[in-house]
Amino acid sequence: MEFSSKLLENAVYEMSQLPGIGKRTALRLVLHLLKRPTEQTQKLTLALDHLRNDIKFCTNCHNISDVEVCEICASPRRDRSLVCVVEDIRDVMAIENTSQYKGLYHVLGGKISPMEGVGPQDLTIGPLVEKVKKGEIKELIFALSSTMEGDTTNFYIYKQLEGLDVNTSTIARGISVGDELEYADEVTLGRSIVNRIPFENSLKAN
Numbered sequence: 042m043e044f045s046s047k048l049l050e051n052a053v054y055e056m057s058q059l060p061g062i063g064k065r066t067a068l069r070l071v072l073h074l075l076k077r078p079t080e081q082t083q084k085l086t087l088a089l090d091h092l093r094n095d096i097k098f099c100t101n102c103h104n105i106s107d108v109e110v111c112e113i114c115a116s117p118r119r120d121r122s123l124v125c126v127v128e129d130i131r132d133v134m135a136i137e138n139t140s141q142y143k144g145l146y147h148v149l150g151g152k153i154s155p156m157e158g159v160g161p162q163d164l165t166i167g168p169l170v171e172k173v174k175k176g177e178i179k180e181l182i183f184a185l186s187s188t189m190e191g192d193t194t195n196f197y198i199y200k201q202l203e204g205l206d207v208n209t210s211t212i213a214r215g216i217s218v219g220d221e222l223e224y225a226d227e228v229t230l231g232r233s234i235v236n237r238i239p240f241e242n243s244l245k246a247n
């Protein structure tokens with residue numbers, strides 16, 4: 042792609058670094074911003090700046106939050122003995138949308154994936170095990186996507202919990218295999234949380 046302007050080329054290059062944005066789309070977006078009032082671009086860059094500089098992660102569940110302890114963890118109405126283990130904030134949002142779950146969450150920040158160089162130490166598995174050791178959690182619900190990486194991560198955590206006094210369960214795999222949790226419809230996802238099964242049973246099924 043030949044550019045008549047270095048400024049334009051730089052902007053397109055940076056935009057094209059985003060996932061799913063090719064050079065052509067990047068050019069379209071940049072030209073669109075140029076046509077719009079300057080304030081629109083300023084609002085966008087300000088919002089991104091604030092996001093990067095001010096974002097926090099809940100010290101308890103590691104979910105993205107504007108404050109030290111997120112709203113879910115701070116709520117007195119949530120069942121603190123129940124913790125749902127998820128990959129990222131999209132899963133929290135999907136499960137919250139079902140209105141079927143009243144426990145807390147633990148956000149891992151990804152899945153174990155040797156292919157992508159993600160090991161257990163890159164995720165919040167250590168803090169999760171420490172939390173369980175405190176003894177307040179009665180049940181951990183694994184709600185990772187049913188991919189090989191999801192299964193590996195579940196099993197790794199399960200092994201780390203050996204000897205600890207906690208029940209483990211997994212959301213019923215009625216939701217189609219391989220689908221990311223965020224795409225499951227609310228009714229199906231809600232039902233799969235309510236009808237969750239002991240984790241040991243899911244191992245026997247494999």
Ligand SMILES: [Zn+2]
Nearest residue numbers: 099102111114
């Ligand atoms: Zn939290």
